[in-house]
Amino acid sequence: MKPILVLQRRRMGDLILSFPLFLWLRRTFPDNPIQVAAEEHFFQPLMSLSPQVGYVPWSEAGTLLQQDYRLVLNLSAGGQAEELAGRARAEEKLGPILLNGARRVLGRWQLYRQSLIQNNRYNRFHWADLNALDLVPLAELRGTAFAEPRRLPTGEVRVGLFLGASEPSKRPGAAFWAELARALLDRGLRPALLGGPAERGLGAEVKWIAAAPLLDLCGKLDLKELAAAGQTFQLLVTPDTGPMHLAAWTGLRVLNLSMGNVNPWETGPYQPGHLVLRPTASCALGCWSCTRGDTRCRGAFSARRTASLVQSMLTGPDERLERLTPPGLALSRTDRDASGLYRLARLDRRAPGAHRLLSRFWQAYHGHRFGLWDEARPRAAWVELAAAQPRLAEAFRSRLPGLGRGLRLGLSRGALDDAFWTGAPLMLRPLTGFLLPLLQNSDFSSPAWAESLEWLEALLAATR
Template sequence: MSKRPILVLQMQRMGDLILSFPLFLWLERAYPGHPIWVVAEEKFFRPLMPVSPRVTYFPWEGVGVLRQNRYELVVNLSIREQAANLAGELHAESKLGAVASPGGTTHILGNWQLYRASVVENNRHNLFHWADLNALDCIPLSTLAATKWPQPRTLHKDSNRIGLFLGASEEAKRPSVRFWADLCAELLGRGLRPVLFGGPLEQGMGQEVACLCRGPVLDMSGKLNLGELIAVGQSLQLFITPDTGPMHLAAWSGLKVLNLSMGNVNPWETGPYQNGHYVLRSTMSCALGCWSCTRDKLYCHSPFTPSRIAVAAKRMIIDDRAGLQKMNMPGLRMSLSARNANGLYGLQQLSGSKAQSGDMLGLFWQQYFGLIFGLWDAVGAERVWDEFAVQKPLLAAKMRTHLPHLGKAFSKGLARSAPLDDSFWNSCPLVLRQFTGFIHLFLQNNDYNRQSWIRVLSYYEQLAAIFSRS
């Protein structure tokens, strides 16, 4: 007797689809014998099929046939309304993500899917990677932690080709043409050969970079499809790229990546997921987690100078970790993608400023949400809070001082089973927004019913118990 399929709806961009590849692998292990079906944009999945896990893809135009089946599990990773409607129509033993009811109301199913929705424009202190959040509602943490990702390859020492991917989905997320041209010159001066890559939209950009550089630069921008990019990537020592779909493709295929994480991205969420890749990020406070820039210019771009990047690249291709750790790059922090003590994605700092208060808060909230959602016990959250309270006593005191205000409001909400005013949520201090942002969405998602208020008070009591330790 054949087993029911598992259906994943992933209607986002190429990078999001590639970050779903680990979930496909884990689903195959967690549900042996169940076919894995994926609905995605054909323009993205078609060229990725040679490197994709073994799943069956369906374009949106072919979803009519999907309504004829019953499913073991439906996971909706898409933010599109039609995906939520489809998830609501299908018959399944369980569902996760946004699911629309027959009456048109949409609810988000799964603690971690709801948490991810709560960090939209509220991701300053989020340290959970999208690839992990895709899976945590349906895959045991032990499976994620036990997964061994291969280290990126290092080619023969005589190889000197460095790939530069020029584009990104938004201008704020990529360096300027001038930067790329100057970086090419810096690389050439160190005996390295830059090769320019990009999609059709970057073809003119590649020509401009090559012209400005005035050196022997190979311009392949707009000339390769994704399959050809993977093949050519086998001859590169390093791939320098902003946060973009081809970055995730390079990391997935084993090509060593240097991610220039600039603009409104958060490398904790969308950095290269496999182990052993490099991430450079501004140390500016607003760069901790940025959804959109509201400043008059992109100040976080300034510390990224071509000479610094070229020196770092030279050391990366020979795996000179000691040399990288000694690099002095004011305004930048260099990290290495790795796994933390819990087996989730982490960034291991190699150089740059020491941990800031925002970093410690991010680690605390990661431990706290793992606690309330049952991933681990309270020990980690208590340890991080104790350290934070010692190193940042004023911020810790501010958080404690606001706690009774939260408790009083939540108790009132329980008595009335009604929403709190927007003024209440807007008045919550930034250091607590990771918590209050989730609580606000949790209550909305459960229509402010009594059971949701009781759960909120339980979450509050767990937080208060940790805060009361010091």
């Protein structure tokens, strides 16, 4: 049978978040071998932990053009991957491709993912789920059970502190890590500093500030060794980074300090049973890039309170952690909803505010439009929003005629520009930000205009 080709050239964390997809593809297409083109320095140390697929080094990706495929799925960004996806011979293609010199995004869920660039404030679909939804039935996701993180016997308790992230704004500074390490030592726990070669200097700085006998393993373990060492830890405290996903995949429980321009609904620990601590400041509720310049969301994290949270995670049920959540932060547990999709279950009793209610509605609306469920779900989400936030509901509906006028104006001109979504109110951008690439993807064809009006009509129906 013709193989399936997945192009995944992004970071190590993105490759690990593709592991569930590889499992689902094997079940959905049992007779089709799966090939994955990725950077060798990412996949080589992960091969023993990966689902069984055939890896091809990206440096040899050109050889992939010599065979025919059942499917090519491009999960990478950039011209080289898009050109390769466009040139490959396949019965079906998904993701961004270069076709006859023009960029196209094939697959509605892949197009939705593209629409999240600079526009993910209300997104509630996880990257691992988005990888699969164009291909894998929702029932397959719902029927997949991931094991809860392991609980090691009590005794000598070792807590890993992974110091680094892809950007400094996405991780705590050295002073925070040093204070957290000292606080854990004061509680009888044994912290270990973890990181890759890039964190050697940070690890040395943390150890110097802490002035304590800390085990510093920064730059001393490769990914395979890091996964093995993680089997001896009770917990990993980490920002949103590739080793966080490695820990979650291998069963090491994670406390994710979600800070900077990350959205844990998209890239939080995917398996159930992990905890995510994130700021509640408005600017931190799903940001693609920091517009404040000072990444003030990092200031909400307290090392001493985090240490108390760690100790309680190791000794009792999650439900009693609510009172330990520092002010300005929210604590959530990773889980699955009734449909089988990723969700973050808040561990506090605060009534959902405008952001949470709008996010639920937009998830329900897009899921309905893409065929995951019927119209009852977005309608129920809207009823909940309107009951709790009547002024917000009124403001939302009052802006829909303006959206219709914008579409009619664009139709008369034959095109829309970025002002269609950047000029829309934030609450409507999940739709305007999708309709613009939908129209661009079809060169503003008549069927695309008709479909855009259908999206607006469905929104009007859901919010009656």
